[in-house]
Amino acid sequence: MRGNKVPTEEIKRDPAAFADRVTADGRFGRSAEAGRYRLVINRACPWAHRTVIVRRLMGLEGAISLAVTDPRQEIIEGDPHWVFTEETGSPGGLDPVLGIHALREAYLARDPGYDGGVSVPGLVDVTTGHLATNDYDRLCLDLATEWGPLTRKDAPDLYPEALRAEIEEVGAEVYRDLNNGVYRAGFAPDQARYDRAVAGVFARLDDLEARLSTRRYLVGESLTLADIRLFTTLVRFDPVYHGHFKCNIAKLTEYPALWAYARDLFQTPGFGDTTHFDHIRVHYYWVHTAINPTRIVAAGPDPQGWLTPHGREGLGGSPFGKGAAPGPVPADERVPGIS
Incomplete structure (x- = not known):
């Protein structure tokens, strides 16, 4: 994530410097x-x-x-x-x-x-x-x-061999237009490049809305890495990307299927219980002084909506497939919950 330097060119992500497996x-x-x-x-x-x-x-x-x-x-x-x-x-x-x-x-x-x-x-x-x-x-x-x-004996298969090509195909599109697209919009050095980036963000959100209107998960009948890759952007969309990165054509909450999908994931063990909204807001608004020089941290949005019923069960599928949900979060890793 970029900090206090005023952007002069479109953001580009360098390959990992160290990539031992x-x-x-x-x-x-x-x-x-x-x-x-x-x-x-x-x-x-x-x-x-x-x-x-x-x-x-x-x-x-x-x-x-x-x-x-x-x-x-x-x-x-x-x-x-x-x-x-x-x-x-x-x-x-x-x-x-x-x-x-x-x-x-x-x-x-x-x-x-x-x-x-x-x-x-x-x-x-x-x-x-x-x-x-x-x-x-x-x-x-x-x-x-x-x-x-x-790994635990009842862990889910997050990367099934039969679905890997589709997971990577969907993931590449989501990365280009949305995961990285919000950064290209937020740190755009000029109007033209901002316009292209923000158009790509919302074109991808529109495509995802259509895809998730008829299926519970992005690929297959249970959670995969494709859903994890998408979720971490969606959960930050309204708190920081919508305002701070100027991705404000619409909010996540204005997409019926996507908003329900995001709530479904948030309420699944492993997703909401690893999400720290205060850290998200504080980091983005405090660190990115090039686009928020006052370091004033936005107060909202109210996270209560993440706990409202999502109604996605009717689309079929189950989050962990043949596996089971993980146990409780270790005491020293718990994040502030939504009450």
């Missing part, structure tokens, strides 16, 4: 071991949120510990950085497991000469302090398919 058999050099890795995230970030949802649905909380950075990034040597603070449960501003203040320290432990950007999520090898990967997409895929016996 962690698998049950260690065939790429890193093996899945309980307690070896720590997942560093920020609850405001949609890309990090994906990994938290997958980790929870697969029952990997006991195998991979979680570290949460402050939603207000700290400026270090002129750039905004993800840091640990007392406010987010890190005594003395140091992560209690890794012993670092800023995630970039794990990047530099891996490569002392690294001078690129620092992003969440970051999977850090606790044994060395080195960043293993910041490739959120590959990390989600591997958490869903490669952690073998460390």
Whole structure:
């Protein structure tokens, strides 16, 4: 996420700087071991949120510990950085497991000469302090398919082999026009590029509205990675993308099928219980000073609507397929709920 720099060109996302894969058999050099890795995230970030949802649905909380950075990034040597603070449960501003203040320290432990950007999520090898990967997409895929016996026995199949081509096809369209499209609109350097980006956002929302009017989930009859990829953008749409990123042609709540679909997911274990609306609003409005120089954090919208009945059960399907819902959220990972 960009911070205090005024955009001069259209936002472009660089490939992940570090993309080690962690698998049950260690065939790429890193093996899945309980307690070896720590997942560093920020609850405001949609890309990090994906990994938290997958980790929870697969029952990997006991195998991979979680570290949460402050939603207000700290400026270090002129750039905004993800840091640990007392406010987010890190005594003395140091992560209690890794012993670092800023995630970039794990990047530099891996490569002392690294001078690129620092992003969440970051999977850090606790044994060395080195960043293993910041490739959120590959990390989600591997958490869903490669952690073998460390996943819970009744975990859902989030990436069924027979549906993978369709999951990736839908995901590519959603990423281009919506996941990344809201950023291209929000950080557009001129009117023409904003107009193109915002038109793409709402064209994709219109297509999704039609698709989800007749089916409960994006691909197949149960949850897949396609739904997780979409949800983390939808849940941020009205709180930050609609106003802060000028994606204000319509609100999510004005799309009957999409709004019901989003509520259905939110009320499913793993989705709403990993969503922290305060962190979302505070991060976007406080950090992006190029488009909100006053750092005034918007008060709304009221999140109560997320708990209203969605009526999607009539479309068939079941969230976890042949699996079952995950258990309760670990006590030290709970986020403020909606009352």
